[in-house]
Amino acid sequence: MKIAAASKKSLVLSLTLLVLMGLSTHLTQVSAQVDTFQFDTDEQQERFRRLSNELRCPMCQNTNLTGSTGGVAEDLRREIHRMIMEGMTDQGIEQFMFDRYGDFIFYRPRLRAETVLLWFGPLIFLIIGGFVAYRIFRRARALGEKTITLDESEQERLRALLGNKQ
């Protein structure tokens, strides 16, 4: 009986430890990814960090290359590292990615015919919204400013409606 209780306790303990271990390895993985590559200069390292933050991991829908552990993301990070070390410019590296993965790879898509709506859609909606709001205000003001004159019978009805309180 006692033994059973003790083993139960140790089971709970080891499960807790397992969960904690899992959590901590997960956290270190995410933060350690940038540091697995060697660079000559801090500037190269900084460029690597910026590029892998701005490029989306193709297979994981909504994670950048820094934050994902997927196979392709790893390969792409290695490619970015290689291209930086070979002295390629940021534009060159972005073009390399675009040629293979298209607009999807960029969190900030390029301005092209296909992406015009994406870039200027919000502005267009703001203009439409502003125009609608302007019309509504103008109509409301026109109504407010209008002086309404009632003839005798209308005055009579109004008084009746208000219950002769005036």
Added chain:
Amino acid sequence: MGLAILLWRGLYLDPKELPSVLIDKPMPAFALTTVDGESATNADLPDQIFLLNIWGSYCLPCLIEHPTLMRLSEVGEIPVVGVNYSDRQDLALDWLDDNGNPFAFSILDESGRFGIDLGVYGAPETYLVDADGVIRFRHVSVLDETVWAQEFVPAIAELKAEPGRLE
């Protein structure tokens, strides 16, 4: 109104179905080896319509589509060329031994560099390449009998119906 239609359509688009940039572009150049260690370049590709299947020994969904690829190669319906993507040669060979080899040959891409040139998202993925070595269609994820019948058969028929095609 147009916007409503646009947004409504958006509800039914699968965000995982990403268009390949390489559609209608020639297959990227490669000079690698096969998993058997023989040299493999673009010149070794079949000069007819073929499938290019991205696989790896680590890839569980690849086992799901494997019977379909085996059937296609056994009945000789279409040649299947493999790309062993981001894998290890010994593991790839073991996998082919264990499960059977549907591929005319498999390009060994241990570094994943060729996969990146193809713009792959991960195994499994299957490209339809025409007789001129131009990529015409891509399917991401498992190619089972349903996908074969509903997507590949019509796509292949369309390719074959193109005028001026020597089949």
